[in-house]
Amino acid sequence: MTDITSDLLSLRLQRLYRDIQSAGGRALESFWAEIEQHGSPIIEPGANGDSLVTFLWKDDGLARQVAVIQDWGADGIREHHMTCLPGSDVWYVTRRMRDNTRTTYQLSPNPSDNRDQPAPYQPDPLNPRTFTAFFSETGNDILFSLLELPGAPALPWRQTHSIPAGRIELHQPFDDRRLWVYLPAAQTTSPLPLLVVFDGVPYKDRLHLPEMLDYLIAERKIPPVAALLIDNRDRSELLCRSEFADHMANKVIPWLRNTYTITDDPHETVVIGSSYGGLGAAFLAFKHPQIFGAVLSQTGWFRWHPEDDPEHHWLARQMAEHARVQVMFWLQVGNLEVALMLDGGPSQLAANEYMRDTLRAKRYQVSYQEYSGGHDLSSLESPLAGALTDILNRA
Numbered sequence: 001m002t003d004i005t006s007d008l009l010s011l012r013l014q015r016l017y018r019d020i021q022s023a024g025g026r027a028l029e030s031f032w033a034e035i036e037q038h039g040s041p042i043i044e045p046g047a048n049g050d051s052l053v054t055f056l057w058k059d060d061g062l063a064r065q066v067a068v069i070q071d072w073g074a075d076g077i078r079e080h081h082m083t084c085l086p087g088s089d090v091w092y093v094t095r096r097m098r099d100n101t102r103t104t105y106q107l108s109p110n111p112s113d114n115r116d117q118p119a120p121y122q123p124d125p126l127n128p129r130t131f132t133a134f135f136s137e138t139g140n141d142i143l144f145s146l147l148e149l150p151g152a153p154a155l156p157w158r159q160t161h162s163i164p165a166g167r168i169e170l171h172q173p174f175d176d177r178r179l180w181v182y183l184p185a186a187q188t189t190s191p192l193p194l195l196v197v198f199d200g201v202p203y204k205d206r207l208h209l210p211e212m213l214d215y216l217i218a219e220r221k222i223p224p225v226a227a228l229l230i231d232n233r234d235r236s237e238l239l240c241r242s243e244f245a246d247h248m249a250n251k252v253i254p255w256l257r258n259t260y261t262i263t264d265d266p267h268e269t270v271v272i273g274s275s276y277g278g279l280g281a282a283f284l285a286f287k288h289p290q291i292f293g294a295v296l297s298q299t300g301w302f303r304w305h306p307e308d309d310p311e312h313h314w315l316a317r318q319m320a321e322h323a324r325v326q327v328m329f330w331l332q333v334g335n336l337e338v339a340l341m342l343d344g345g346p347s348q349l350a351a352n353e354y355m356r357d358t359l360r361a362k363r364y365q366v367s368y369q370e371y372s373g374g375h376d377l378s379s380l381e382s383p384l385a386g387a388l389t390d391i392l393n394r395a
Contacts (some may be wrong), residue, residue, distance in 0.1 A: 004086065009094040010054045012042050013085065020087050028088055032058060040126035043149060051099045051149045055107070056126055057082060059089035063109035066091045069121060098372040100151035103336065103379050104131045104144035131378045135205060146378060153382040157208060157215035165214050168204070173255050174247075178231035181260065182210050184217050184224040191261050192226040193268040193392060196248070196292065198238060198277035200229030206377045212385055222392040228256055238273065238280030239304060240315060242287065245280075249288040266293030266326070270391055274298035274380055282329070282355075283315055289325035296330045296387050298380050299337065303351035312345045316358040328365040330391060331356055332383050336374040348375055 005014040019027035035042075035056065042054040057066045066082040082091040106121035123130055124145040134142035164185035171179045180200050184192070203209045209227065216222040230252075237244040256262055263269060271292045273281040278300025285292040305314040337348035346354065349370070356368045367390065373379025 009052050009096070010042060010092070011044055013054065013090070013092060013094075016088070016090070017085060020085075028090070031090070035126055039128055040124055041147065046096055046099075049099050049151075050096050051101070052094055053097050053147065053149070054092055054094040055082065055105070055124070057091035057107060057109060058126070059084065059091060060109075063091070064113050065110050067108040067110065068093060069106045069108070097149060098151075098335065099149050100153060101147070101149045101336075101372040101379075102152040102382070103147050103334075103373040104133055104376045105147060106144050131376075132206065133376060133378075135201065137201075144376070144378075149372075152372075155208075155381055157211040157385075160211075160215055160218075163214055163218035166210060166217075168210055171259075174251060179252070179256075180204060180229040180231075181256070182213060182227035182229065183260070184226070185214065186217065186224045188224055189261070191263040191265075192224060194256075194262050194270070195225060195227040195388075196253075196269065196271045196281075197227055197229045198232055198271075198273035198280055199235070200231050202274075202377060203272075204229050207381050207384060209384070212381075212388075216385065216388060221389050225392060226260060226262055228252075232277065235276045238276040240279065240283040240306075245284045245287045248284055249291050253291055266291055268293070270294040270296060272296040272298075272384075273300070274377075275301050275375065276304075278302075279304055279315060285327045286315070286319060286325060289327050293326060294328045294330070294391055296332070296384075296391060297352075298332045298384065298387075299334055299348060299375050300331065300352060300355070301348075302355040303341070303346050303348065313351065313354050313358075316355045319362060319364075320358050324362045324364060328367075328394075329359055330367045330369075330387050331359075332369045332371055332380075332387060334374040334379055335370045335372055 005017055008014045008017065016027060016031050040056045044052045046052045055068045068080050068082065080093050082093045084091050107124050108121045123143050127145040129146040130143045131146040132141050133144040166182055166184045169181045171181065197203045197209065213225060213227065217224055232238060257264060266289065269292050271281040271284050278297030279302060281295050282297055282300060285295045302315060303312045305312050331352055333349055333352035339347055341347065356366055359366045369383060371379060371383040
């Protein structure tokens with residue numbers, strides 16, 4: 001059998017391959033017992049502060065190939081396919097990642113050789129840690145496997161229960177759209193700065209935004225702030241729809257200011273969203289800068305274009321062609337978002353870089369961050385807290 005150890009990035013798989021040569025099946029039994037005890041993936045130190053992450057699948061005799069979703073890009077994902085270790089039942093692929101990565105993934109064992117038609121994805125059966133990637137109010141949650149590397153940032157608001165908690169009030173003043181209003185525990189007579197947050201359910205329940213705000217306020221990392229969490233059950237309204245932006249500016253915000261003591265200073269009014277929501281947040285502020293003076297876009301879907309315009313980067317092109325408005329931008333995108341897209345267009349990372357460069361060329365104030373993760377909610381929580389601290393404490 002040819003020695004392939006020099007081609008294996010994982011030292012643990014190198015050792016397994018050598019052990020198979022001398023001990024055969026006993027080496028495999030010992031290896032799988034170790035994985036069952038410690039879980040998958042295998043995480044090993046890499047160079048320059050990175051980690052080597054080896055995803056695994058135990059061959060059941062049915063899979064002809066196994067894919068892992070790790071590079072996120074939604075509808076254009078190209079999977080990373082595993083290799084079967086010769087003489088074993090171990091499928092593997094090793095990725096190099098920053099040591100502070102937090103993200104999710106799924107696996108797809110396929111009984112066919114057609115790499116373009118993967119079998120349904122599923123959580124990693126060797127990884128006991130899961131993350132509810134898509135929360136369904138009807139009970140059909142979608143679970144992914146959670147990957148947290150040793151340097152992943154702490155999420156202290158998840159463990160803190162002794163700090164004063166703000167309150168959340170539900171309103172439905174416009175048809176059946178739900179609006180949640182977060183108010184801080186601290187009493188104040190001054191108008192509160194405002195966060196306007198698209199995709200209110202995920203930010204409220206999956207990104208723990210209310211608890212995060214409680215913690216940041218109690219720790220004096222940010223001033224007391226109010227938040228309006230918008231229910232976007234039809235997320236297509238976030239795709240640069242003027243009627244939705246006008247509804248927000250002309251109906252929702254006036255209602256909010258009439259109901260609560262909220263700032264009317266655009267400099268203190270921040271609109272936030274992720275993916276489609278990040279695109280929608282930037283469009284809303286661009287269209288109504290007299291109300292929304294700051295944007296936090298988390299992995300904004302800036303590669304979008306209307307059906308009647310085949311060129312990508314539609315919103316960036318509009319901003320390049322029109323006069324600069326008084327809006328500040330905080331752009332965040334995952335360093336793993338480099339997937340090639342089926343439509344041949346830019347990756348998520350490239351699209352956000354393009355937006356950054358376009359805004360800077362127009363002399364907008366832009367903060368840009370590539371966090372260690374992908375296009376998934378688990379990657380966004382810590383970057384969200386960091387950005388809020390920066391935005392709400394700017395001079």
